Amino acid sequence: MIDLEHVEPIDFIIDDMLSPGLSMLAADPKIGKSWFSLLMCLCVSQGRKFLGYNTHKCNVLYLALEDSDNRMKSRIKRIFEGDKLPDTFNYCIEINDLSSGFIEQMELVCQSMSDLRLIVVDTLQCIRGQYNNKDGGAYGYDYKKMNKLKSFAKKHNLAILLIHHTSKMDNPNDPFFSISGTRGLTGALDLMMVIKKENVSDKQAKLYIRGCDVDNDAFVIEMQDCRWAKVGTLEEMQERDTLRQYQNNPIVRAVNKALEESGQWRGRMTELIEFAERNGIHINFTPQQLSKEINSLEYQLRMIDGIEHGTVGNGKGSSPHVFKKCKQ
Numbered sequence: 001m002i003d004l005e006h007v008e009p010i011d012f013i014i015d016d017m018l019s020p021g022l023s024m025l026a027a028d029p030k031i032g033k034s035w036f037s038l039l040m041c042l043c044v045s046q047g048r049k050f051l052g053y054n055t056h057k058c059n060v061l062y063l064a065l066e067d068s069d070n071r072m073k074s075r076i077k078r079i080f081e082g083d084k085l086p087d088t089f090n091y092c093i094e095i096n097d098l099s100s101g102f103i104e105q106m107e108l109v110c111q112s113m114s115d116l117r118l119i120v121v122d123t124l125q126c127i128r129g130q131y132n133n134k135d136g137g138a139y140g141y142d143y144k145k146m147n148k149l150k151s152f153a154k155k156h157n158l159a160i161l162l163i164h165h166t167s168k169m170d171n172p173n174d175p176f177f178s179i180s181g182t183r184g185l186t187g188a189l190d191l192m193m194v195i196k197k198e199n200v201s202d203k204q205a206k207l208y209i210r211g212c213d214v215d216n217d218a219f220v221i222e223m224q225d226c227r228w229a230k231v232g233t234l235e236e237m238q239e240r241d242t243l244r245q246y247q248n249n250p251i252v253r254a255v256n257k258a259l260e261e262s263g264q265w266r267g268r269m270t271e272l273i274e275f276a277e278r279n280g281i282h283i284n285f286t287p288q289q290l291s292k293e294i295n296s297l298e299y300q301l302r303m304i305d306g307i308e309h310g311t312v313g314n315g316k317g318s319s320p321h322v323f324k325k326c327k328q
Helices: 033-046 069-079 102-112 137-156 234-248 250-258 269-278 287-305
Strands: 021-027 059-064 089-092 116-122 159-165 191-196 204-211 217-224 227-233 264-267 307-311 321-325
Touching: 021 033, 021 137, 033 059, 033 069, 033 089, 033 116, 033 159, 033 227, 102 116, 102 137, 137 159, 217 234, 227 234, 234 250, 234 287, 250 269, 250 287, 264 269, 269 287, 287 307, 287 321
Parallel strands: 021 159, 021 191, 059 089, 059 116, 116 159
Antiparallel strands: 191 204, 204 217, 217 227, 264 321, 307 321
16 A cells, blocks of 8 residues: 655755756856856755755766866866865766766766765766667657666666757747757656856846756846856846836936925926926926826836825826825
8 A cells, every 4th residue: 555644755965956866957058057067066065055055965976078177177266165175076077978888887986986966967968979770769869868867866866967058949938948959858857957048148047947856946046256146036036127127217216306305296297307307317208108107107106115196187198297205
């Protein structure tokens, strides 16, 4: 009989983010995937928080397959916090691919390295290998190799994080659609993460997470001195952007300026436009358009700045408008 009362807790490597199994992080080239994965490895190897999430200290192996030894050391020096690297952090710059002994090499690593809980492969393409017609094409090959990696991770109760690229194909409603390659790559994954930037030069990016053991999540991260840091959730950042747009709105600035002295202002829209110009604020609307814009801003004016708005007469552009600061 199945005992539904006893469910083993998930053995997270990074709480609520990364658990044992096969995971993937994908992003466009030169976005900062390697900085992200290296920082993750260093944090986990020391038991330090990563992007605000608690980590569980363990042995990690970072396969930096596109980097030289010198580049690795240079990157570590730029982001490592401490005097000496912990024995739990390990990296390698060469390994066989999946068609010529990768799993067998990893088996030997697991035998020689106790408590190995995290392996990062940077990048997947370096170990992907070549398929042939016997493999059932690219999809069949990818699906078979990904499941082999997944079985290895399950056998040793560790997390394998594959670093991969996104393609030019995009779906604004599904950031994971842009992961490059066949569906055979993503079909076996326990966790997918995608980093998206509007422009390569932007410091901030959006990190999307979808997995079997974690809640779907999305938040904004920012590169600070080569270290990724969590800035806030997408909702929080959208709220900040909305507030910033509201505060920078010339109409809002003009209304607040008009209320500075007495907390109350009354006049027609033409007068508000003229007042704004005298104070260096340009409102690019006709009086009629301005009246409609203010009506659409009423809720924000009241909730954010505590300003009540009303009209005397028919409420058109030529009618007097009244703004009054409410008592907080």
